[in-house]
Amino acid sequence: MELDKMDENDWKYHGEGNKSLVVSNVQHARVLRLLKYSTEDAENSHKTTEQAFRHIQNIVDYSQNVMKPLLGEKFIHNGEAVKLPLDFVRQLSLKVQQERPESRCDKVMDTFSGCALCLPNLTQLSSCCCCREHRPPLCIEIKPKCGFLPSSRHVTKEIKNQVCRFCMHQHFKLAHGKWKRLSRYCLITQTAVSLLSVSIQGGECIYSCKDDADVLQDLDELAQHLRPYFLPSGSLMNGHQSSKVVLNELIQVIVSALLSSWDPRKTHLSEGRVRCEASLLHRDLLRNTNHCLPKDCVLDKILGTQMLDNLDIEGLNPLFKRVEQHLQDFPKERSSLQIDGPYTHSFLEKIQKCPTEDDGSIEYAVGKVHQYRVAMTAKDCSIMITIATCGEEDGLEIQPSKPRFTYSVSILDLDPKPYESIPHQSRLDSKIVNHYLRSTLPNN
Numbered sequence: 001m002e003l004d005k006m007d008e009n010d011w012k013y014h015g016e017g018n019k020s021l022v023v024s025n026v027q028h029a030r031v032l033r034l035l036k037y038s039t040e041d042a043e044n045s046h047k048t049t050e051q052a053f054r055h056i057q058n059i060v061d062y063s064q065n066v067m068k069p070l071l072g073e074k075f076i077h078n079g080e081a082v083k084l085p086l087d088f089v090r091q092l093s094l095k096v097q098q099e100r101p102e103s104r105c106d107k108v109m110d111t112f113s114g115c116a117l118c119l120p121n122l123t124q125l126s127s128c129c130c131c132r133e134h135r136p137p138l139c140i141e142i143k144p145k146c147g148f149l150p151s152s153r154h155v156t157k158e159i160k161n162q163v164c165r166f167c168m169h170q171h172f173k174l175a176h177g178k179w180k181r182l183s184r185y186c187l188i189t190q191t192a193v194s195l196l197s198v199s200i201q202g203g204e205c206i207y208s209c210k211d212d213a214d215v216l217q218d219l220d221e222l223a224q225h226l227r228p229y230f231l232p233s234g235s236l237m238n239g240h241q242s243s244k245v246v247l248n249e250l251i252q253v254i255v256s257a258l259l260s261s262w263d264p265r266k267t268h269l270s271e272g273r274v275r276c277e278a279s280l281l282h283r284d285l286l287r288n289t290n291h292c293l294p295k296d297c298v299l300d301k302i303l304g305t306q307m308l309d310n311l312d313i314e315g316l317n318p319l320f321k322r323v324e325q326h327l328q329d330f331p332k333e334r335s336s337l338q339i340d341g342p343y344t345h346s347f348l349e350k351i352q353k354c355p356t357e358d359d360g361s362i363e364y365a366v367g368k369v370h371q372y373r374v375a376m377t378a379k380d381c382s383i384m385i386t387i388a389t390c391g392e393e394d395g396l397e398i399q400p401s402k403p404r405f406t407y408s409v410s411i412l413d414l415d416p417k418p419y420e421s422i423p424h425q426s427r428l429d430s431k432i433v434n435h436y437l438r439s440t441l442p443n444n
C-alpha cells in the first residue's frame with residue numbers, strides 16, 4: 001500500500017461501531033479504521049494531525065504492549081498508525097456515506113486529521129485456499145460482553161450478584177428507546193443458541209441479528225446461506241431438516257473455535273461462574289451447560305482479563321478519588337503514574353504488580369484504576385472467527401470427516417478506555433441497577 005498514491009476506488013465500506021468506521025481494500029487483505037466524532041463534539045473535530053496521530057499510536061501501543069500479553073499473542077494482530085492524503089480521506093467519506101446505516105449517522109468520519117489505523121482484514125484467512133472454491137470464508141463476530149457476576153464485597157445491591165450487567169443494561173436501553181426488543185443473548189448462560197445473536201459474513205454480511213425481525217425465520221434464511229458450507233453438495237436432505245443440521249454444524253464449529261486451547265495438552269478447567277437469572281433462554285437449554293472453560297481458549301483469556309475488575313465500580317470509585325486527590329497535590333506525578341499512558345511495558349507492570357490488599361498507597365489505587373480500564377476494554381472487545389472449507393496447512397483442523405474446515409480466531413476493538421470516564425461509569429451503574437429494580441421487581 002503506497003500511502004501517497006491512495007485511490008478511494010480501491011476501498012469499500014466494511015462496517016462501523018460507535019467510535020470508528022472501517023473500510024476494506026478490494027484487493028489486499030487490509031482494512032483502514034478511521035475515527036468518528038459526533039457533530040456536536042467540536043473539540044475532537046479540531047484535533048490537529050499530530051494529536052490524532054498520537055491518539056491512534058496510543059491505541060496501537062495499548063493493543064501491543066498491554067492487551068496482547070494479557071489476551072494471548074495468537075489472537076491479536078498488530079495495527080499501524082498511518083497518515084493518509086486528505087483528499088483521499090474526503091473522497092472516501094463521500095463514497096461510503098450512502099452505505100452507512102442511518103442509526104450510525106449521528107457521528108461523522110474524521111476527514112480533518114488524515115490519520116487512521118491500518119489493520120489486517122480479519123474476515124479473510126491469510127493463506128486461504130477458499131479462493132479456489134469460489135466460496136468466501138465465513139466470519140462470525142461475537143461481542144462477548146462481561147462474562148461474570150461481581151463477587152466484590154463493595155457491591156451494595158444484591159441484584160448485581162444475580163443478574164448480569166448486560167441483561168440489566170438492556171432493560172435500561174429499552175426504556176430509553178435505544179433498543180426495540182430484548183435480546184436472547186447472554187454469554188453468562190453460555191448456550192449455543194444465544195451465540196446466534198451475532199453477525200455472520202461470507203464476503204458480504206449475510207446475517208445480523210436484527211432488532212424487530214422474527215428470529216426463527218431469520219435462522220431459516222441463514223441456514224440457506226450456510227448450506228453449501230456444511231452439507232455435501234449432493235445431499236438430498238431438504239427444508240426444515242437440513243436447516244437444523246446446518247445450524248448444528250455451524251454451532252459446533254463456533255463452539256470448538258471458542259473453546260480450543262493454544263496448547264491441547266493443557267486441559268485444566270478453570271472455575272466457571274453462576275448463571276444470570278435474567279436470561280430469557282429456556283431452562284432446558286440451561287440445564288446442560290458446562291460451567292468450565294478450557295484454559296487458554298479465547299473465552300478464558302477474555303474472561304480472565306475482565307476479572308481484573310474484581311472490586312466492581314463501587315469498590316473502584318473511592319480509589320479513583322484517591323488518585324484524583326493525589327494528582328491535585330502532586331500534578332507532576334501524572335506522567336510517571338502513566339494516567340494517560342504511554343502504554344508501555346511499565347504500564348503493564350503497574351497492572352501485574354499491583355498489591356492484592358489495599359495498603360493505603362497511591363500505587364495500589366493507580367494499579368486498580370489501570371486494571372479496571374483494561375477490564376473495560378476486555379468487556380467491549382469482539383471475537384472474530386473466520387472459517388474456510390477445505391483446509392490443509394494453516395490453522396487448526398476440526399472434523400476430519402465430511403467437509404473440512406480451517407479457522408482462525410482473533411480479538412479486535414481493543415481501544416484504551418479513558419481514565420476520565422470512570423465517574424460516568426459509576427453514575428451509569430447506579431442508574432442501570434436502580435432502573436432494573438424499579439421496573440422488574442413487584443411493589444417497587
Ligand code: ATP
Nearest residue numbers: 015016017018019020022031119120121122123413
Ligand atoms: P464499538 O462500538 O463496538 O466500540 P468501534 O467503533 O470501536 O466499535 P470496531 O469494533 O473496532 O469499532 O470496528 C467496527 C466493526 O468493523 C467491527 O465490529 C468489525 O465488524 C469491523 N472490523 C474492525 N476491525 C476489523 C478488521 N481488522 N478486519 C475485519 N473487520 C474489522
Ligand code: ZN
Nearest residue numbers: 164167186276
Ligand atoms: Zn444476563
Ligand code: MG
Nearest residue numbers: 017381382413
Ligand atoms: Mg466494536
Ligand code: MG
Nearest residue numbers: 017019413415
Ligand atoms: Mg470499540
